[in-house]
Amino acid sequence: MAVDATAANVRTMSEDLKRPEQPAQPVASLPGPGDQDQFTPQLAREFFLSVLDYGQEEHEAKAGIFQELTDLLLPEARAIAQPIRTKSSENEPSPEVLEQQFGVTVRERSVDWLGEPAVRLAGTSRRLEPRISSPNESGGELRRELFLLTDGRLVTVETVATWQLKGSQRVGGDTLVGGRSVDHVEALRSYDFVSILKVMLETLFDGAELLKNRNEQSPDIVERSGRFFTIIAQVAVAMKENADQLRKVGDTLA
Template sequence: MSDPLKPPPGPSPKSPTSEAAFPPLPDVGPEQLTADQARDYLMSVLDYGQEEIDAKAGIIEELVDLLLPELKVVAQSIRPPDEDLKEAEALEQRFTGVAVRERDAAWLKQTGLRLDSTTRPLVPRWSAPDKVGGVLKRELFLLTDGRLVTVEAVTPWETDGGRLASRDILVGAREVTPAEVLRTFDFVATLKSLLRALFDGAAILMERNEQPADLVERSGRFFTIIAQVAMGMKESADRLRRAGDSPA
Protein backbone atom coordinates (compact mmCIF):
# COMPACT_ATOMS: atom_id res chain seq x y z
CA MET A 1 0.00 0.00 0.00
CA SER A 2 1.44 3.41 -0.97
CA ASP A 3 2.01 6.14 1.56
CA PRO A 4 -0.91 8.61 1.21
CA LEU A 5 1.36 11.47 2.22
CA LYS A 6 4.08 10.76 -0.32
CA PRO A 7 4.43 13.71 -2.72
CA PRO A 8 2.78 12.90 -6.07
CA PRO A 9 5.12 11.67 -8.84
CA GLY A 10 5.57 13.40 -12.15
CA PRO A 11 7.24 16.57 -13.41
CA SER A 12 7.86 19.41 -11.02
CA PRO A 13 5.02 21.95 -10.99
CA LYS A 14 5.62 25.13 -12.89
CA SER A 15 6.58 28.05 -10.72
CA PRO A 16 4.10 30.93 -10.77
CA THR A 17 7.10 33.28 -10.96
CA SER A 18 8.68 31.62 -13.99
CA GLU A 19 6.91 34.08 -16.27
CA ALA A 20 8.13 37.67 -16.64
CA ALA A 21 8.13 39.09 -13.13
CA PHE A 22 7.74 42.79 -13.92
CA PRO A 23 6.12 44.96 -16.58
CA PRO A 24 8.35 45.77 -19.55
CA LEU A 25 10.23 49.03 -19.71
CA PRO A 26 8.99 51.64 -22.15
CA ASP A 27 10.33 51.01 -25.65
CA VAL A 28 13.41 53.20 -25.16
CA GLY A 29 16.77 52.69 -23.52
CA PRO A 30 16.91 53.29 -19.73
CA GLU A 31 19.10 56.35 -20.29
CA GLN A 32 16.39 57.85 -22.55
CA LEU A 33 13.59 57.63 -19.99
CA THR A 34 12.06 60.90 -18.92
CA ALA A 35 11.58 61.56 -15.20
CA ASP A 36 7.82 60.96 -15.56
CA GLN A 37 8.36 57.66 -17.41
CA ALA A 38 10.85 56.47 -14.80
CA ARG A 39 8.50 57.41 -11.96
CA ASP A 40 5.48 55.72 -13.55
CA TYR A 41 7.47 52.57 -14.29
CA LEU A 42 8.87 52.26 -10.77
CA MET A 43 5.41 52.88 -9.28
CA SER A 44 3.99 50.07 -11.41
CA VAL A 45 6.78 47.74 -10.26
CA LEU A 46 6.07 48.53 -6.61
CA ASP A 47 2.44 47.53 -7.16
CA TYR A 48 3.73 43.97 -7.54
CA GLY A 49 4.51 44.00 -3.82
CA GLN A 50 0.79 44.13 -3.04
CA GLU A 51 0.13 41.41 -5.60
CA GLU A 52 2.68 39.23 -3.81
CA ILE A 53 0.94 39.81 -0.48
CA ASP A 54 -2.42 38.92 -2.01
CA ALA A 55 -0.95 35.75 -3.56
CA LYS A 56 0.65 34.62 -0.29
CA ALA A 57 -2.57 35.32 1.61
CA GLY A 58 -4.46 33.15 -0.88
CA ILE A 59 -1.94 30.35 -0.41
CA ILE A 60 -2.35 30.41 3.38
CA GLU A 61 -6.13 30.40 3.02
CA GLU A 62 -6.13 27.40 0.67
CA LEU A 63 -3.66 25.39 2.77
CA VAL A 64 -5.79 25.99 5.87
CA ASP A 65 -8.85 24.59 4.07
CA LEU A 66 -6.88 21.52 2.99
CA LEU A 67 -5.64 20.89 6.54
CA LEU A 68 -8.89 21.13 8.55
CA PRO A 69 -9.56 17.35 8.99
CA GLU A 70 -6.07 16.74 10.44
CA LEU A 71 -6.10 19.97 12.43
CA LYS A 72 -8.74 18.65 14.82
CA VAL A 73 -6.40 15.97 16.23
CA VAL A 74 -3.25 18.10 16.61
CA ALA A 75 -4.80 21.26 18.09
CA GLN A 76 -4.03 22.11 21.72
CA SER A 77 -5.29 24.54 24.35
CA ILE A 78 -4.44 28.16 23.62
CA ARG A 79 -4.54 29.72 27.10
CA PRO A 80 -4.96 28.55 30.71
CA PRO A 81 -8.44 29.26 32.11
CA ASP A 82 -7.34 31.65 34.89
CA GLU A 83 -6.66 35.17 33.62
CA ASP A 84 -6.60 38.31 35.79
CA LEU A 85 -7.82 41.49 34.06
CA LYS A 86 -6.36 43.74 36.76
CA GLU A 87 -2.89 42.28 36.15
CA ALA A 88 -3.19 43.05 32.46
CA GLU A 89 -4.39 46.62 33.05
CA ALA A 90 -1.47 47.22 35.42
CA LEU A 91 0.95 46.20 32.64
CA GLU A 92 -0.67 48.73 30.30
CA GLN A 93 0.22 51.46 32.79
CA ARG A 94 3.67 50.02 33.47
CA PHE A 95 5.04 49.64 29.95
CA THR A 96 5.12 51.69 26.77
CA GLY A 97 3.55 49.88 23.82
CA VAL A 98 1.16 47.60 25.76
CA ALA A 99 -2.57 47.86 25.02
CA VAL A 100 -5.15 45.64 26.69
CA ARG A 101 -7.79 44.65 24.12
CA GLU A 102 -10.32 41.93 23.33
CA ARG A 103 -9.23 39.71 26.21
CA ASP A 104 -12.68 38.12 26.53
CA ALA A 105 -12.66 36.43 23.11
CA ALA A 106 -14.70 33.22 23.40
CA TRP A 107 -12.30 31.28 21.20
CA LEU A 108 -9.55 31.55 23.83
CA LYS A 109 -11.20 28.52 25.47
CA GLN A 110 -10.99 26.52 22.24
CA THR A 111 -8.07 24.52 20.87
CA GLY A 112 -5.78 25.61 18.06
CA LEU A 113 -2.50 25.04 16.27
CA ARG A 114 0.38 27.39 17.05
CA LEU A 115 1.83 28.55 13.74
CA ASP A 116 4.42 31.21 14.60
CA SER A 117 5.38 33.82 17.21
CA THR A 118 7.28 37.07 17.60
CA THR A 119 8.72 38.81 20.67
CA ARG A 120 10.01 42.26 21.49
CA PRO A 121 11.35 43.87 24.68
CA LEU A 122 9.23 46.40 26.55
CA VAL A 123 10.42 49.69 28.05
CA PRO A 124 9.04 50.67 31.47
CA ARG A 125 7.33 54.06 31.67
CA TRP A 126 8.95 55.19 34.92
CA SER A 127 11.37 52.60 36.36
CA ALA A 128 14.98 52.17 35.26
CA PRO A 129 15.08 49.75 32.30
CA ASP A 130 17.92 47.79 33.88
CA LYS A 131 15.81 47.14 36.97
CA VAL A 132 12.36 46.50 35.52
CA GLY A 133 11.34 45.26 32.10
CA GLY A 134 9.22 42.85 30.15
CA VAL A 135 8.75 40.97 26.90
CA LEU A 136 5.72 41.21 24.65
CA LYS A 137 4.96 37.92 22.89
CA ARG A 138 2.55 37.72 19.97
CA GLU A 139 1.51 34.23 18.86
CA LEU A 140 -0.39 33.13 15.76
CA PHE A 141 -2.88 30.26 16.10
CA LEU A 142 -5.14 28.41 13.69
CA LEU A 143 -8.45 27.38 15.24
CA THR A 144 -10.09 24.09 14.33
CA ASP A 145 -12.82 25.96 12.42
CA GLY A 146 -10.21 27.57 10.15
CA ARG A 147 -10.01 31.02 11.77
CA LEU A 148 -6.61 32.66 12.24
CA VAL A 149 -6.12 34.43 15.56
CA THR A 150 -3.35 36.19 17.44
CA VAL A 151 -2.73 36.15 21.18
CA GLU A 152 -0.59 38.77 22.92
CA ALA A 153 0.95 38.23 26.35
CA VAL A 154 3.48 40.11 28.48
CA THR A 155 6.13 38.45 30.64
CA PRO A 156 7.33 41.09 33.13
CA TRP A 157 10.62 40.80 35.01
CA GLU A 158 12.44 42.60 37.81
CA THR A 159 15.96 42.47 39.16
CA ASP A 160 16.51 42.11 42.85
CA GLY A 161 19.83 40.43 43.27
CA GLY A 162 19.06 38.47 40.11
CA ARG A 163 16.73 38.31 37.09
CA LEU A 164 13.23 37.13 38.00
CA ALA A 165 10.63 36.30 35.35
CA SER A 166 6.96 35.84 36.16
CA ARG A 167 4.36 33.99 34.13
CA ASP A 168 3.05 35.57 30.96
CA ILE A 169 -0.14 37.64 31.28
CA LEU A 170 -2.72 37.89 28.50
CA VAL A 171 -3.19 41.44 27.19
CA GLY A 172 -4.81 40.95 23.80
CA ALA A 173 -6.56 38.50 21.48
CA ARG A 174 -8.16 39.01 18.08
CA GLU A 175 -9.03 37.35 14.80
CA VAL A 176 -6.84 38.20 11.80
CA THR A 177 -6.97 37.73 8.05
CA PRO A 178 -4.24 35.92 6.06
CA ALA A 179 -3.08 39.31 4.74
CA GLU A 180 -2.74 40.64 8.30
CA VAL A 181 -0.73 37.55 9.22
CA LEU A 182 1.89 38.48 6.62
CA ARG A 183 2.49 41.90 8.22
CA THR A 184 3.71 40.37 11.47
CA PHE A 185 4.62 36.71 11.04
CA ASP A 186 7.02 34.81 8.81
CA PHE A 187 5.43 33.29 5.72
CA VAL A 188 7.81 30.32 5.48
CA ALA A 189 7.55 29.51 9.21
CA THR A 190 3.76 29.52 8.89
CA LEU A 191 3.86 27.13 5.91
CA LYS A 192 6.22 24.79 7.77
CA SER A 193 3.84 24.63 10.73
CA LEU A 194 0.91 23.82 8.43
CA LEU A 195 2.94 21.11 6.69
CA ARG A 196 4.01 19.50 9.99
CA ALA A 197 0.39 19.51 11.14
CA LEU A 198 -0.70 17.70 7.98
CA PHE A 199 1.85 14.91 8.53
CA ASP A 200 1.30 14.64 12.30
CA GLY A 201 -2.49 14.73 12.03
CA ALA A 202 -2.60 12.18 9.23
CA ALA A 203 -0.38 9.81 11.24
CA ILE A 204 -2.68 10.05 14.27
CA LEU A 205 -5.81 9.45 12.18
CA MET A 206 -4.20 6.46 10.45
CA GLU A 207 -3.31 4.92 13.83
CA ARG A 208 -6.96 5.32 14.84
CA ASN A 209 -8.09 3.86 11.51
CA GLU A 210 -9.94 7.14 10.87
CA GLN A 211 -8.10 8.20 7.72
CA PRO A 212 -10.28 10.60 5.67
CA ALA A 213 -11.23 9.26 2.24
CA ASP A 214 -9.96 12.40 0.50
CA LEU A 215 -6.54 12.47 2.20
CA VAL A 216 -4.61 11.51 -0.95
CA GLU A 217 -6.34 14.19 -3.03
CA ARG A 218 -5.92 16.91 -0.41
CA SER A 219 -2.30 16.06 0.39
CA GLY A 220 -1.45 16.01 -3.32
CA ARG A 221 -2.83 19.50 -3.76
CA PHE A 222 -1.05 20.60 -0.56
CA PHE A 223 2.33 19.32 -1.80
CA THR A 224 1.84 20.92 -5.22
CA ILE A 225 1.25 24.34 -3.65
CA ILE A 226 4.29 24.00 -1.37
CA ALA A 227 6.47 22.95 -4.32
CA GLN A 228 5.31 25.93 -6.39
CA VAL A 229 6.05 28.31 -3.51
CA ALA A 230 9.51 26.82 -2.97
CA MET A 231 10.39 27.08 -6.66
CA GLY A 232 9.14 30.65 -6.86
CA MET A 233 11.20 31.68 -3.84
CA LYS A 234 14.32 30.02 -5.21
CA GLU A 235 13.93 31.79 -8.55
CA SER A 236 13.40 35.11 -6.78
CA ALA A 237 16.51 34.56 -4.65
CA ASP A 238 18.51 33.67 -7.77
CA ARG A 239 17.40 36.88 -9.51
CA LEU A 240 18.41 38.99 -6.49
CA ARG A 241 21.75 37.21 -6.30
CA ARG A 242 22.42 37.89 -9.98
CA ALA A 243 21.45 41.53 -9.55
CA GLY A 244 23.86 41.85 -6.63
CA ASP A 245 26.66 40.26 -8.65
CA SER A 246 26.12 42.52 -11.67
CA PRO A 247 28.76 45.22 -12.23
CA ALA A 248 27.64 48.74 -11.43
Protein backbone atom coordinates in the same frame (compact mmCIF):
# COMPACT_ATOMS: atom_id res chain seq x y z
CA MET B 1 -13.72 22.88 1.86
CA ALA B 2 -13.05 26.13 -0.01
CA VAL B 3 -10.31 24.81 -2.27
CA ASP B 4 -11.64 26.08 -5.61
CA ALA B 5 -11.68 29.69 -4.42
CA THR B 6 -7.90 29.95 -4.70
CA ALA B 7 -7.22 27.33 -7.36
CA ALA B 8 -6.50 29.94 -10.03
CA ASN B 9 -3.82 31.55 -7.88
CA VAL B 10 -2.17 28.21 -7.20
CA ARG B 11 -2.10 27.15 -10.84
CA THR B 12 -0.14 30.26 -11.76
CA MET B 13 1.85 30.75 -8.58
CA SER B 14 5.20 30.22 -10.28
CA GLU B 15 4.47 33.27 -12.42
CA ASP B 16 2.90 35.27 -9.58
CA LEU B 17 5.84 34.73 -7.23
CA LYS B 18 8.34 35.95 -9.80
CA ARG B 19 8.66 39.50 -11.02
CA PRO B 20 7.72 39.40 -14.69
CA GLU B 21 10.03 40.89 -17.27
CA GLN B 22 7.34 43.43 -18.22
CA PRO B 23 4.29 44.64 -16.25
CA ALA B 24 0.94 43.33 -17.48
CA GLN B 25 -0.52 46.87 -17.45
CA PRO B 26 2.48 49.22 -17.44
CA VAL B 27 1.98 52.87 -16.71
CA ALA B 28 5.00 53.61 -18.87
CA SER B 29 7.72 51.73 -20.75
CA LEU B 30 11.44 52.31 -20.67
CA PRO B 31 12.65 54.44 -23.59
CA GLY B 32 15.04 53.24 -26.23
CA PRO B 33 18.63 54.47 -26.60
CA GLY B 34 17.58 57.53 -28.62
CA ASP B 35 14.68 58.56 -26.39
CA GLN B 36 16.52 59.81 -23.30
CA ASP B 37 15.12 63.32 -23.69
CA GLN B 38 11.58 61.94 -23.42
CA PHE B 39 12.30 59.95 -20.24
CA THR B 40 11.33 62.62 -17.72
CA PRO B 41 11.61 62.20 -13.93
CA GLN B 42 7.81 61.88 -13.74
CA LEU B 43 7.81 59.14 -16.39
CA ALA B 44 10.58 57.32 -14.55
CA ARG B 45 8.66 57.53 -11.28
CA GLU B 46 5.48 56.14 -12.82
CA PHE B 47 7.32 53.32 -14.56
CA PHE B 48 9.16 52.08 -11.51
CA LEU B 49 6.13 52.40 -9.25
CA SER B 50 4.12 50.28 -11.69
CA VAL B 51 6.80 47.58 -11.57
CA LEU B 52 7.06 47.64 -7.78
CA ASP B 53 3.30 47.16 -7.51
CA TYR B 54 3.96 43.52 -8.29
CA GLY B 55 5.09 43.17 -4.69
CA GLN B 56 1.45 43.53 -3.63
CA GLU B 57 0.34 40.99 -6.26
CA GLU B 58 2.92 38.56 -4.90
CA HIS B 59 1.61 39.13 -1.37
CA GLU B 60 -1.97 38.40 -2.44
CA ALA B 61 -0.87 35.28 -4.35
CA LYS B 62 0.87 33.97 -1.22
CA ALA B 63 -2.25 34.67 0.83
CA GLY B 64 -4.31 32.62 -1.63
CA ILE B 65 -1.89 29.72 -1.31
CA PHE B 66 -1.94 30.06 2.48
CA GLN B 67 -5.73 29.88 2.51
CA GLU B 68 -5.92 26.77 0.34
CA LEU B 69 -3.30 24.97 2.42
CA THR B 70 -5.26 25.88 5.55
CA ASP B 71 -8.38 24.22 4.16
CA LEU B 72 -6.45 21.13 3.12
CA LEU B 73 -5.02 20.35 6.57
CA LEU B 74 -7.97 21.14 8.83
CA PRO B 75 -8.76 17.49 9.75
CA GLU B 76 -5.17 16.94 10.91
CA ALA B 77 -5.04 20.33 12.64
CA ARG B 78 -8.13 19.43 14.67
CA ALA B 79 -6.41 16.25 15.85
CA ILE B 80 -3.46 18.05 17.47
CA ALA B 81 -5.06 21.39 18.42
CA GLN B 82 -4.62 22.64 21.99
CA PRO B 83 -6.34 25.44 23.94
CA ILE B 84 -4.87 28.84 23.16
CA ARG B 85 -4.87 30.05 26.75
CA THR B 86 -4.46 28.20 30.02
CA LYS B 87 -6.01 29.48 33.23
CA SER B 88 -4.66 32.78 34.47
CA SER B 89 -1.77 32.70 36.90
CA GLU B 90 -2.12 34.24 40.35
CA ASN B 91 0.97 36.31 39.50
CA GLU B 92 -0.65 37.78 36.39
CA PRO B 93 -0.26 41.58 36.44
CA SER B 94 -3.38 43.63 35.89
CA PRO B 95 -3.82 45.57 32.62
CA GLU B 96 -3.50 48.82 34.57
CA VAL B 97 -0.10 47.76 35.94
CA LEU B 98 1.13 46.84 32.47
CA GLU B 99 0.05 50.16 31.02
CA GLN B 100 1.78 52.03 33.79
CA GLN B 101 4.95 49.94 33.91
CA PHE B 102 5.58 49.28 30.20
CA GLY B 103 3.24 51.60 28.30
CA VAL B 104 1.44 48.61 26.76
CA THR B 105 -2.04 49.34 25.42
CA VAL B 106 -4.53 46.70 26.55
CA ARG B 107 -7.15 46.00 23.89
CA GLU B 108 -9.77 43.26 23.49
CA ARG B 109 -9.49 40.65 26.24
CA SER B 110 -12.87 38.92 26.12
CA VAL B 111 -12.98 37.27 22.68
CA ASP B 112 -15.07 34.11 22.68
CA TRP B 113 -12.52 31.83 20.98
CA LEU B 114 -9.74 32.04 23.59
CA GLY B 115 -10.84 28.78 25.19
CA GLU B 116 -11.07 26.92 21.87
CA PRO B 117 -8.39 24.50 20.59
CA ALA B 118 -6.03 25.82 17.93
CA VAL B 119 -2.66 25.26 16.26
CA ARG B 120 0.05 27.88 16.70
CA LEU B 121 1.41 28.86 13.27
CA ALA B 122 3.83 31.68 14.04
CA GLY B 123 4.97 34.19 16.63
CA THR B 124 7.09 37.27 17.19
CA SER B 125 8.31 38.98 20.36
CA ARG B 126 10.07 42.10 21.57
CA ARG B 127 11.58 43.09 24.87
CA LEU B 128 9.82 45.66 27.05
CA GLU B 129 11.77 48.10 29.20
CA PRO B 130 10.16 49.05 32.53
CA ARG B 131 9.28 52.71 33.08
CA ILE B 132 9.13 52.82 36.86
CA SER B 133 11.83 50.39 37.97
CA SER B 134 15.35 49.28 37.13
CA PRO B 135 15.78 46.69 34.32
CA ASN B 136 17.57 44.59 36.94
CA GLU B 137 14.46 44.51 39.12
CA SER B 138 11.74 43.75 36.55
CA GLY B 139 11.19 43.23 32.85
CA GLY B 140 8.76 42.07 30.23
CA GLU B 141 8.27 40.69 26.74
CA LEU B 142 5.44 41.39 24.31
CA ARG B 143 4.49 38.27 22.34
CA ARG B 144 2.33 38.25 19.22
CA GLU B 145 1.15 34.83 18.01
CA LEU B 146 -0.86 33.57 15.06
CA PHE B 147 -3.23 30.63 15.59
CA LEU B 148 -5.37 28.49 13.33
CA LEU B 149 -8.71 27.60 14.92
CA THR B 150 -10.27 24.24 14.13
CA ASP B 151 -13.00 25.91 12.05
CA GLY B 152 -10.39 27.46 9.74
CA ARG B 153 -10.31 30.99 11.17
CA LEU B 154 -7.03 32.75 11.81
CA VAL B 155 -6.61 34.73 15.04
CA THR B 156 -3.83 36.71 16.64
CA VAL B 157 -3.14 36.82 20.36
CA GLU B 158 -0.96 39.34 22.18
CA THR B 159 0.36 38.63 25.66
CA VAL B 160 2.87 40.28 27.94
CA ALA B 161 5.15 38.00 29.93
CA THR B 162 6.58 39.83 32.95
CA TRP B 163 9.01 39.09 35.77
CA GLN B 164 10.06 40.87 38.92
CA LEU B 165 12.25 40.23 41.92
CA LYS B 166 10.52 39.50 45.22
CA GLY B 167 13.25 39.21 47.79
CA SER B 168 15.72 36.78 46.28
CA GLN B 169 13.14 35.07 44.04
CA ARG B 170 12.20 35.90 40.47
CA VAL B 171 8.47 35.54 39.84
CA GLY B 172 6.59 35.97 36.59
CA GLY B 173 3.17 36.23 35.05
CA ASP B 174 1.51 36.16 31.65
CA THR B 175 -1.24 38.68 30.81
CA LEU B 176 -3.46 38.72 27.75
CA VAL B 177 -3.53 42.21 26.24
CA GLY B 178 -5.19 41.66 22.85
CA GLY B 179 -6.92 39.17 20.59
CA ARG B 180 -8.69 39.42 17.25
CA SER B 181 -9.51 37.58 14.04
CA VAL B 182 -7.45 38.27 10.90
CA ASP B 183 -7.61 37.14 7.28
CA HIS B 184 -4.79 35.45 5.38
CA VAL B 185 -3.64 38.65 3.67
CA GLU B 186 -3.32 40.53 6.96
CA ALA B 187 -1.59 37.60 8.68
CA LEU B 188 1.21 37.59 6.10
CA ARG B 189 1.93 41.27 6.78
CA SER B 190 3.09 40.34 10.28
CA TYR B 191 4.38 36.77 10.01
CA ASP B 192 6.87 35.04 7.72
CA PHE B 193 5.31 33.03 4.89
CA VAL B 194 7.97 30.31 4.74
CA SER B 195 7.97 29.80 8.52
CA ILE B 196 4.19 29.35 8.45
CA LEU B 197 4.44 26.78 5.64
CA LYS B 198 6.95 24.76 7.66
CA VAL B 199 4.61 24.64 10.66
CA MET B 200 1.68 23.67 8.43
CA LEU B 201 3.71 20.85 6.92
CA GLU B 202 4.58 19.52 10.39
CA THR B 203 0.92 19.87 11.39
CA LEU B 204 -0.15 17.70 8.47
CA PHE B 205 2.40 14.99 9.29
CA ASP B 206 1.80 14.98 13.05
CA GLY B 207 -1.96 15.09 12.76
CA ALA B 208 -2.06 12.34 10.15
CA GLU B 209 0.12 10.09 12.31
CA LEU B 210 -2.06 10.67 15.37
CA LEU B 211 -5.27 9.94 13.45
CA LYS B 212 -3.72 6.83 11.95
CA ASN B 213 -2.80 5.51 15.39
CA ARG B 214 -6.39 6.11 16.51
CA ASN B 215 -7.73 4.45 13.36
CA GLU B 216 -9.57 7.71 12.63
CA GLN B 217 -7.74 8.80 9.49
CA SER B 218 -9.82 10.79 7.03
CA PRO B 219 -10.75 8.80 3.91
CA ASP B 220 -9.57 11.62 1.63
CA ILE B 221 -6.12 11.93 3.26
CA VAL B 222 -4.31 10.68 0.15
CA GLU B 223 -6.03 13.19 -2.13
CA ARG B 224 -5.62 16.11 0.26
CA SER B 225 -2.01 15.39 1.20
CA GLY B 226 -1.10 14.93 -2.48
CA ARG B 227 -2.57 18.32 -3.29
CA PHE B 228 -0.83 19.84 -0.26
CA PHE B 229 2.60 18.46 -1.24
CA THR B 230 2.17 19.55 -4.86
CA ILE B 231 1.47 23.13 -3.79
CA ILE B 232 4.43 23.19 -1.40
CA ALA B 233 6.74 21.85 -4.11
CA GLN B 234 5.58 24.47 -6.63
CA VAL B 235 6.00 27.24 -4.07
CA ALA B 236 9.53 26.07 -3.31
CA VAL B 237 10.47 26.05 -7.02
CA ALA B 238 8.92 29.47 -7.65
CA MET B 239 10.65 31.05 -4.64
CA LYS B 240 14.00 29.55 -5.63
CA GLU B 241 13.66 30.96 -9.15
CA ASN B 242 12.75 34.36 -7.71
CA ALA B 243 15.73 34.29 -5.33
CA ASP B 244 18.04 33.34 -8.21
CA GLN B 245 16.79 36.27 -10.28
CA LEU B 246 17.30 38.73 -7.41
CA ARG B 247 20.77 37.32 -6.80
CA LYS B 248 21.67 37.90 -10.47
CA VAL B 249 20.51 41.51 -10.17
CA GLY B 250 22.75 41.97 -7.12
CA ASP B 251 25.72 40.38 -8.88
CA THR B 252 25.21 42.61 -11.91
CA LEU B 253 25.18 45.77 -9.79
CA ALA B 254 28.19 44.73 -7.69
